[in-house]
Amino acid sequence: MKFNLSVIMKFTSITKWEFKNTLKSKKFMMIFFLQLSVLFLMIIIFNSFVTNIESDNGISITPSLNGFASMDVLDQSGLISKSINPIINVVPLSYNSSLNNIAEGKTTGFLYVPGNVDQKIRLGQTIDMTVYLDSSDPKSSVVRDEVNSTAQIISQSYSNTLSASAVPQNTTTPTVNQESTGESLPLQIITKVMLVILLFLPLLLFGNMIIDTIVGEKERKTGEILIAMPMSQAQIIIGKSMAVVLTISLQVAMWLIILLIAGFHIDNPVLVFIFIFLTSIPIIGITSVVAAYSKNFKEAGIGLSIAYMGIVGFLIVPVLIYLSRKSFIANISPMTIVMRLFSGESISLVDYGISLATILIVSLISYWIAIKLFERDDIIFGPRPGILRLVYDLITFKKF
Amino acid sequence: MKLSALTKKEGQDILKNKIYLGVVFVQVFILLGTFGIALATSIASDPALLDQYGATSALKVGVPENIQGSQLESDLVKQNLNLTYYKNVSDAQEFLGTTLVAVVGFNSTNGQNLTVKTDTSNVFYPVVSSKINKAVNEYQTQKKLASSGLNNTEIQRIMNPVNLQVVNLNENHPANVALESSYFIEIMYGFIVPFILLLPFFLASNIVTDSIVGERERKTFEVLLMTPISSSMVMLGKTLPILLFSLIQSVAWIILLDLLRVPIYNPLLMFILLFFMGLGFIGIGILLSMFVDSTKEANSAITIILVFATFILFMPLFIKTPYFTPILNYIPTVIMVKIASTPNISFDIIISELPTILISIMIFGFTVRYFRRERAIRL
Numbered sequence: 050m051k052f053n054l055s056v057i058m059k060f061t062s063i064t065k066w067e068f069k070n071t072l073k074s075k076k077f078m079m080i081f082f083l084q085l086s087v088l089f090l091m092i093i094i095f096n097s098f099v100t101n102i103e104s105d106n107g108i109s110i111t112p113s114l115n116g117f118a119s120m121d122v123l124d125q126s127g128l129i130s131k132s133i134n135p136i137i138n139v140v141p142l143s144y145n146s147s148l149n150n151i152a153e154g155k156t157t158g159f160l161y162v163p164g165n166v167d168q169k170i171r172l173g174q175t176i177d178m179t180v181y182l183d184s185s186d187p188k189s190s191v192v193r194d195e196v197n198s199t200a201q202i203i204s205q206s207y208s209n210t211l212s213a214s215a216v217p218q219n220t221t222t223p224t225v226n227q228e229s230t231g232e233s234l235p236l237q238i239i240t241k242v243m244l245v246i247l248l249f250l251p252l253l254l255f256g257n258m259i260i261d262t263i264v265g266e267k268e269r270k271t272g273e274i275l276i277a278m279p280m281s282q283a284q285i286i287i288g289k290s291m292a293v294v295l296t297i298s299l300q301v302a303m304w305l306i307i308l309l310i311a312g313f314h315i316d317n318p319v320l321v322f323i324f325i326f327l328t329s330i331p332i333i334g335i336t337s338v339v340a341a342y343s344k345n346f347k348e349a350g351i352g353l354s355i356a357y358m359g360i361v362g363f364l365i366v367p368v369l370i371y372l373s374r375k376s377f378i379a380n381i382s383p384m385t386i387v388m389r390l391f392s393g394e395s396i397s398l399v400d401y402g403i404s405l406a407t408i409l410i411v412s413l414i415s416y417w418i419a420i421k422l423f424e425r426d427d428i429i430f431g432p433r434p435g436i437l438r439l440v441y442d443l444i445t446f447k448k449f
Numbered sequence: 450m451k452l453s454a455l456t457k458k459e460g461q462d463i464l465k466n467k468i469y470l471g472v473v474f475v476q477v478f479i480l481l482g483t484f485g486i487a488l489a490t491s492i493a494s495d496p497a498l499l500d501q502y503g504a505t506s507a508l509k510v511g512v513p514e515n516i517q518g519s520q521l522e523s524d525l526v527k528q529n530l531n532l533t534y535y536k537n538v539s540d541a542q543e544f545l546g547t548t549l550v551a552v553v554g555f556n557s558t559n560g561q562n563l564t565v566k567t568d569t570s571n572v573f574y575p576v577v578s579s580k581i582n583k584a585v586n587e588y589q590t591q592k593k594l595a596s597s598g599l600n601n602t603e604i605q606r607i608m609n610p611v612n613l614q615v616v617n618l619n620e621n622h623p624a625n626v627a628l629e630s631s632y633f634i635e636i637m638y639g640f641i642v643p644f645i646l647l648l649p650f651f652l653a654s655n656i657v658t659d660s661i662v663g664e665r666e667r668k669t670f671e672v673l674l675m676t677p678i679s680s681s682m683v684m685l686g687k688t689l690p691i692l693l694f695s696l697i698q699s700v701a702w703i704i705l706l707d708l709l710r711v712p713i714y715n716p717l718l719m720f721i722l723l724f725f726m727g728l729g730f731i732g733i734g735i736l737l738s739m740f741v742d743s744t745k746e747a748n749s750a751i752t753i754i755l756v757f758a759t760f761i762l763f764m765p766l767f768i769k770t771p772y773f774t775p776i777l778n779y780i781p782t783v784i785m786v787k788i789a790s791t792p793n794i795s796f797d798i799i800i801s802e803l804p805t806i807l808i809s810i811m812i813f814g815f816t817v818r819y820f821r822r823e824r825a826i827r828l
Contacts, residue, residue, distance in 0.1 A: 083753050090760050114639050114766060114786060115774050136635075151618050154793035175606060179614045186792055187624040187634055187712065193615060194631035204611035205586070211607045212590060216597040223555070223592050225563045225585055230546060230570075237570065257749050346744040347659050351468040355475060372570065375546075 063280075063288025067262060068295050077258075081300065084254050088304055091247050092311055118188035120196075121147035124162040128203060129178065134195050151183045158182045158192035173211055237372050244313060245368060245388040248321065251300040252329050253357055255293055256336045260349040262289045263340035267429065282423040286341070286416065290333045297329045298322075316393035324390065327408050328383040332360060334415030341422035344433060381407050455678070455686030463656065463694050473698060476648050480702060483641045484627075484709055491633035496528075496576045498630055505529045508577050511541030511552040521555055521563070524588045528580035538564060546570070550577040553585075563588070624792070627710035637711050638790040640766055643782040645706070646723060646789075647762070649698035650730040651755055653691050657734035658747040660687055666744060680821040684735070692727045699723050713789045722788065722802050726781055729809035730758075732816040739819065781805045 071077050116138035123144050124130040130139050140156070147159035159181040163169075169176050180196045182189040263286075266275055275285060305318055315321060339356050343349035364384040371379035371388075379385045380400040389396050422428050422439075434442075463469055492498045499505055510530045516522045517534070525532060535541035538554035545552050551567040563585060567578055587608065594604045626634065664670035673683060700720070703713045713719060733754060741747045765773075765780045777783050778801055787798050 080749050080753070087753065087756050090757070114635075114783065115777070117635065117639065117786070117790075148618075154619075155795070173610075175610055175612055177612045177614065179616055181616045181618055183619050184617045185619040185622040185624055187626045187638070188790055189617075189624065190626075190629045191631040191634050197613065197615075200611050200613045204609065207610045208590065208608055211610055212594060215599060215603070215607060216593055223561045223563055223589050225565060225589065227565045227567075229567045257752075346748065347663060348468055350655070350744075350748045351472060355471065358475065375570075 061288070061291075063285060064291040064295070067289055067292030071258065071292065071296055084251070084300065085303065085307070088247065088250070088307060091250070092308075118157040118186075118191045120158040120160060120192050121150055121156050122160045122162075123147065124160060125164050126162060126166045128162055128166055128176075129160060129196065129199050130162075132199050132202070134199075137192060137195050148181065151181055154183060154185065156183070157186045157188045158196070160196055170207070173214070176207070238369075241372070241388050241392060242365070242368055244308075244315075244391065245384050246365070247308065248301070248304065248325055248387060248391075249328070249364065249384060251297055251304055252325065252332050253361070255297050255300070255333075256353045256357065257350070258296065259290060259293045259333055259336045260340045260343070260346065260353060262292070263337060263423075264343050264346055264349045268345055273429075276429065283416075283420045286337055286420050286423055290330075290337055290416070293333050293336075294326070294329050297333070298326045301325050301329075315391040317390045321387055321390050324383050324387050324404070327405070328364075328387075331408055331411035331415055334412050334419060335360065337419035338415055338422065341419045342428065342433075342436075344431075378403075380404050383408060452678075452682045452686050455683070456689050459660065459687055460690035460693070462660075463690055469652070469656065469694075472652055476645070476652075476698065476702070477705070479648065480645050480705060483645070484637075484706075484711070487633055487636045487641060488628060491628055491630040491636070493572055494575055494632055495630050496580055498628070499573075499576055500529050506531050507573055508580070509533055509549050510577065510581065511535055511538075511544060511549040513537045513541065513554050516553075516555065519555075520591060521553070521584070521588045524584040524591075525553065525581070527587075528584045530577065530580055530584070542566060550574060551581055553581060625710050625712055634790070638786055640763070642706065642711065642713065642789045643766070643785040644763070645702050646699045646719070646785065647726070647782070649695035649702075650723070650727050651758075652698075653695040653727060654730045654734035654737075654751055654755065655748070656691050656694070657687065657731050658738045658741075658751050659744060660691070661735060661738035662741060662744050662747045665738075681817060684817050684820055687735070688728075688731050691731055692724070695727050696720070696723060714792050715788045715794050718788050718794065718799065718802070719785065722781065722784060722805065725802075725806045725809040728813045729805075732809070732813035733758075735816045735820065736812075779804045 115135045117136045119138040119140060120133070121140050121142040122130040123142065130141070133139055142150070142159075144161060147156070147161075150156040151159055160178065161181070162176075162178045166176055166178075178200070180193065182193055265271075276282065301322060305315070305322055309315055309318065335356055336353060339352045340349055343352055364382050367376075367379040367382035368384050368388055370376050371385045377400070380403045383404045386396065386401065386404045389400075425434075427434055492502055492504065499508070508529070508531050510525065510532055512522070512525070512532050512534060514534050514536060516532075522532070533541075533544075533549065535544075538552060541549065541552040541554070545566055546568045549568070550571045550573050551565065553566075554564045556562040565581055565585060567574060567581070569578075571577070590608050591604060594607060599607070628634075661670070664673060674680075678686075700716075703716055703719070706713055734751065737750055737754065738747060741750055762780070762782045765777045765783055766786070768777065784798065784801050784805065787801075788794060791798070
């Protein structure tokens with residue numbers, strides 16, 4: 050018991066020392082608040098997406114470039130040209146000039162609506178219109194689809210007018226009772242996925258800290274002194290990692306408070322915080338592996354970018370799977386659980402268990418690898434073995 | 450001669466660095482991954498493409514058995530929906546949200562009181578919903594018109610009062626695109642192409658900070674500055690290989706996109722724009738290197754700067770307000786979209802490159818001037 054207490058004392062003293070130093074660093078505080086400003090930018094992006102949804106008839110997450118494609122029109126009545134999506138730049142022009150423009154590739158399409166369209170509408174006759182497309186322009190499908198959808202809306206409205214005048218008022222029409230369940234996928238992607246990404250962002254912003262504390266020791270040649278101290282490599286790695294985990298938890302708490310003040314609807318904020326905090330442990334574990342293996346900051350920085358791509362993929366893909374299929378296995382990602390938590394969904398103990406087991410297994414494996422790497426003299430003092438050599442040692446249980 | 454020696458040495462350093470080369474391969478995966486996702490989502494959200502690729506088996510709609518032989522059933526089948534028959538609507542409803550995307554029912558005795566229940570969270574909801582709406586509208590109008598004694602020709606005239614004819618011109622030179630879908634074209638040219646082509650320049654800012662701050666950390670920068678080579682030559686020697694490395698990557702992605710049938714038009718204009726943007730990115734990287742003390746600081750600072758750069762460059766692609774259009778036309782990514790997607794570029798678009806070119810030259814010019822004055826030594 051006495052031994053265990055001393056072990057804990059040693060690793061907590063490293064954690065305390067690292068954490069204090071971090072908070073004292075002016076540069077760290079500057080980066081900390083710059084990251085908060087990044088959060089504000091994200092909130093602006095988030096709100097603009099939501100406004101975009103609210104201003105649209107449909108829900109779209111495609112780019113909204115005004116004037117992406119161009120189309121000449123000859124439509125004196127303005128029947129279609131007035132209602133075209135602004136993604137198409139509409140230019141009124143004569144028939145021959147427009148066809149010449151298409152032939153010369155100056156415009157993507159040309160819409161021709163005959164001049165007698167008003168008269169045809171009055172007489173209840175069919176309206177014929179033609180859209181000419183430049184097949185050599187990749188944007189011709191954009192013009193085709195936009196004209197088509199506008200024509201369909203007008204056709205529906207005209208058809209309703211015609212049928213109202215052709216059918217006696219007492220004719221019965223089949224009534225339609227429409228009900229929908231669930232939230233639309235694009236809306237869920239914006240309101241849930243973007244929010245969950247915002248919440249997990251601090252976890253990926255502090256990788257440099259662990260790199261600094263581990264690779265920094267190697268670069269400053271202070272690692273040797275640290276290793277010579279009466280404490281194990283495990284205590285060093287865990288002590289340093291816990292300091293970063295504490296810093297992350299501080300940032301996560303601040304982000305949660307800011308998001309709540311900004312009006313974001315987050316159910317179960319305490320559980321959300323706990324799960325994000327727990328997720329930071331294996332992420333820092335993986336970062337420690339990269340740091341323990343890297344020779345210098347440059348190598349560690351790029352190694353970290355690659356590792357984080359994999360982590361982001363592992364976190365986000367199950368979230369998207371859960372949204373589209375409510376798959377049970379999607380709970381493997383703690384991000385799925387956090388999203389379900391702040392959405393107010395009821396979560397079974399098994400679902401929690403899957404996520405917690407993932408956190409535990411990845412944490413154990415990653416810290417074990419990081420500690421074992423840090424224990425190897427060839428990794429700390431060189432010549433550093435290649436990754437394949439390390440894998441071979443691991444498989445054959447040779448001094449790993 | 451001295452410049453070429455420095456350029457050669459810097460170039461070799463980049464090419465020998467396994468990590469930089471690894472990041473180049475990561476970019477290939479990003480390109481292929483985003484292309485694949487764009488392709489899959491385009492097909493999944495387009496009713497015509499789903500029909501074309503025969504993927505309608507996923508569009509499962511539950512209907513009661515009493516619908517068989519009715520006009521409503523034929524209207525639903527006409528929309529290529531995959532009908533699954535149940536004893537009644539409540540039996541079908543149990544599978545809504547799991548195997549079924551929607552359930553459609555009606556009163557079989559008089560063909561009235563239609564019920565449509567849909568699961569909006571399903572990935573195929575937009576397609577299924579649009580197909581069901583078409584079928585139901587057609588059914589309603591047919592029922593209404595038929596009950597008033599109109600003949601079939603009159604019913605068809607009222608149901609389809611607008612006839613849109615599509616005429617394709619220049620068919621002898623068709624655009625060689627992977628998918629004839631507006632969504633695919635918008636997402637690829639409107640976001641993915643500028644994103645992919647700018648990735649190498651994000652990496653360039655990292656390499657330049659590594660190169661300058663790294664030399665300072667290794668205390669070799671002082672030696673370099675003591676050599677009989679001017680500050681401008683040092684700058685050029687550091688900049689040229691990084692710029693070239695990034696431009697080669699961007700050209701490679703243009704070729705790869707062409708192979709994936711997302712043709713990038715006006716490659717020369719694109720190259721010029723990327724060259725100057727690269728100069729701007731590298732200029733910012735060098736400027737930043739002069740203010741930081743270590744690679745660690747440089748990495749943190751460059752990450753934050755790149756986040757802001759991403760915001761400034763990519764946010765305009767998603768802004769819908771026409772009020773901002775005059776400003777948006779001069780944003781480099783917006784110009785990239787126009788250049789990449791327009792076979793015959795107008796003079797206005799070429800002119801709109803000028804502010805980007807000027808700003809990049811100013812950033813780089815300021816960096817050279819500052820570098821010459823400070824000689825980047827902060828001992």
